[in-house]
Amino acid sequence: MPDPITVVVNGQEREFGGEMSLTDFLQALDLDPQAVVVELNKEIVRRPALGATTVRNGDQVELVHFVGGG
Amino acid sequence: MSTTAAAVVDQPLVIGGREFQSRLMVGTGKYADNDAMVRAIDASGAEIVTVAVRRVDLDRTKEEGILFHLDPKKYFLLANTAGCYTAEEAIRYARLAREAGFNEFIKLEVIGDKETLLPDVEGLLESARTLVQEGFHVMAYTNEDLITALKLEDAGCAAIMPLASPIGSGLGLINPYTVRTIKRRLGAPVIVDAGVGTASDACVTMEQGVDGILMNTAIAAARDPVAMAHAMGRAVEAGRLAYLAGRMPRREIAVPSSPTTGMLD
Numbered sequence: 001m002p003d004p005i006t007v008v009v010n011g012q013e014r015e016f017g018g019e020m021s022l023t024d025f026l027q028a029l030d031l032d033p034q035a036v037v038v039e040l041n042k043e044i045v046r047r048p049a050l051g052a053t054t055v056r057n058g059d060q061v062e063l064v065h066f067v068g069g070g
Numbered sequence: 071m072s073t074t075a076a077a078v079v080d081q082p083l084v085i086g087g088r089e090f091q092s093r094l095m096v097g098t099g100k101y102a103d104n105d106a107m108v109r110a111i112d113a114s115g116a117e118i119v120t121v122a123v124r125r126v127d128l129d130r131t132k133e134e135g136i137l138f139h140l141d142p143k144k145y146f147l148l149a150n151t152a153g154c155y156t157a158e159e160a161i162r163y164a165r166l167a168r169e170a171g172f173n174e175f176i177k178l179e180v181i182g183d184k185e186t187l188l189p190d191v192e193g194l195l196e197s198a199r200t201l202v203q204e205g206f207h208v209m210a211y212t213n214e215d216l217i218t219a220l221k222l223e224d225a226g227c228a229a230i231m232p233l234a235s236p237i238g239s240g241l242g243l244i245n246p247y248t249v250r251t252i253k254r255r256l257g258a259p260v261i262v263d264a265g266v267g268t269a270s271d272a273c274v275t276m277e278q279g280v281d282g283i284l285m286n287t288a289i290a291a292a293r294d295p296v297a298m299a300h301a302m303g304r305a306v307e308a309g310r311l312a313y314l315a316g317r318m319p320r321r322e323i324a325v326p327s328s329p330t331t332g333m334l335d
Contacts, residue, residue, distance in 0.1 A: 010125045030131045037123075037170040042162075044169050062125065064166050066136050068107065069122025069152050070097030070237065070264075070286030 005057035019057070022050040029063070036063045078314040083281055085259050086175060086207030086228035090146065092117045093276070094306040095261065097286025101295070104139040110289050111145070113299035119145045120177055120284065122152045123167045142172050148209070150177040155190065157197035164201050175207040175228070177263075177284075187237040187264075191218050195225060202226035211263050214248035216255060223258045230258055231284065234275055235265030238287040242271035243278070250278045269298075269305035276309025277317070 002018025009029070016028060022045055026033050038045045039062040045053050055061060083090045095118040101107035111119060121136060140147065149167030154160040157180060164176045180197055182190030189212055201208050207228035212218050219230045232252050235241035242265065243249065253260045262275045263284040275283055283306055292298035 010128060012128070029128060031126065035135055035137070036126055037166050039166065044165055046169065063128075064123050064170065065126050066121040066147070066149065066167075066170055067124045068098035068101065068136055069124075069150055070099045070120060070284075 003057075005055075005059075007055055007057070008060045010061070010063055016055075019054055022053045022055055025055050025061070026050070026063075031063065036065050038063060078311065080310065080314060083259070085209065085261075085281075090117050090282075092303075092306075093282035093310060094272075094303055095120070095148070095282055095284040096289060096299075097284065098136060098140070099286050100290035104134075104136070106295060107290075108139050110295040110299040111140070113296045113303070114289060115303040117146050118148050118284075120148045120150050120286070122150055123163050123170065146175075147172055148175050148177050150211075151179050151197075153181070154179060155181050155193075157193040157200070160193065160197040161200055164197075164206060165204075168206065173207075174205060175209060176201060177209045177211060177231070178227075179211045188233075189213055191215070194218075195221055198222055198225045198227055209261065214245050214252070216248065216251055219252045219256060219260075223256050227258060229261050229281075230256055231261045231263035233264040234262050234271065237264040238291075239265050240267030240271075240288060240291075241265050242267050243275045246274065246278055249275070249280060253279045253281075266302075269301040272302050272305040273309035273312070276306055277313050279313050282306075 005016050005019060006013055022038055033047060033050055041060055083093055092115050094114055094116045096111055096114050096116040097120045098107055149171050151160040151163040154163055160178060160180045167176060178198055180190045180193035181187050198208050198210050202225055209229040209231055210222045210227045211231045214232055222230050232249055234243040259281040261282040261284055262280050266272050266285040266288045272283055289295050289299045
């Protein structure tokens, strides 16, 4: 069994089952990779690289998208 | 809109090497709901539509995002850096927007004061220079200062966007002189952004010769946004046509319009 990890997601600490790819991470959060942009530890992870990038204990993730604005 | 038999012919609006069909640009904020937003934007005839970049609400991931309601094939989505108070923040948001979006354009805002939402010129110039170097087409929200506008143009911005009055204030075009001056002196497109309140404001603004207008609150906060959107579309066209027609000069004394000869004894 992998060790659970704590990741700060959009400013909140959350626990996940273990280290995983960002693709799986988004799936765990019920998010469509096409609809969000991922920033891992202050660096943008481009969509093609999501599957190959691992999120680890202590990482900071920001998930953003477009909203209404002026 | 029906076309008139006007003798004047307008040039197309070109920003960052791309041609746009409407000189009216609209924001997507402050609407009661997405349906109201779409109907108003549709009524306005706008092509360029601004959006903001924000955190996903992790408790509401099943809600449809704004892209569900705005077809990127029909509208040109212009992301903004609203809410950014430093160059570093604005650069960060611009890069995120480019990754999320559909084009290399960014409406750059670096705000200096929460009450007035006036731009922080230092931060604006710094972030504009960086983002231009990174290949962005930067449309920069700025103040009425000609010198700042010239510096933004020198930095390579695709458009300069002086405010009419503070964001969301509805005060209209407070200083036509400075906007006219900026338009006269710059080669880059000048789009007035912020502060327009009603149709006459939009018309007067276009009469200064600027290339377009961006507005949000004026439409979204009207009692009937769809009606106001219609009005704004017409006002922008009317103002542009009046500008191209070349207005009569102003005079301090009256000049009669009817003949002064042929009067009865």
